[in-house]
Amino acid sequence: MTEHRLTARRWQAIQQNDRQFDDVFWYGVTTTHIFCRPSCASRLPKKDHIQIFTSPQEAIAAGFRPCKRCAPTGHPVNNQLWVTEIDQVLSAHFKEPLSMTTLAAYVHGSTSYLRHTYKQVTGITPQQKLTELRLTEAARLLASTSQSVNWIAADAGLPNVPYFTTTFKTKFHATPRQYRKEHQHADR
Ligand SMILES: [Zn+2]
Structure with a gap:
């Protein structure tokens, strides 16, 4: 299994976006399940979150x-596929205070290109x-729970109540x- 180890040399190649290692190894980021070439200019992942692959096929299979x-x-990467990926991240994280910068980092693109x-x-x-x-989540909660409007707004990711009410x-x-x-009555 040594060929899949994150050696000091590989870690250095990832940190320095070293092109010499392109087509030598690939690395996946376990928190996002996206994989890259060593030269990729995307945000440097945490060392603990890196998984090494010896081919792109191997990364896809994993x-x-x-x-x-x-x-x-x-x-x-096909745009439609990328949008599907963006939608998956949005669905998984919409309740969090998700900025477009964070979203762009998740999906490995610049904010403007995204x-x-x-x-x-x-x-x-x-x-x-x-x-x-x-x-949509707030509407679902309004109809199916008796939580306060403030609570629902915050839970759905829009804690600014006046803004929530307007939108x-x-x-x-x-x-x-x-x-x-x-x-509410229709659902009970
Ligand atoms: Zn990349």
């Missing part, structure tokens, strides 16, 4: 997805999608309280 930025398989590509494929920005997910009204054409009144 459940890792190719990085959009360094395209470690030698083929460009915004541009996502909008090109879906017609909306990733920030809009994030708000959609939060409002909620724009989407559902009702205040959170009106929405609850109209939907």
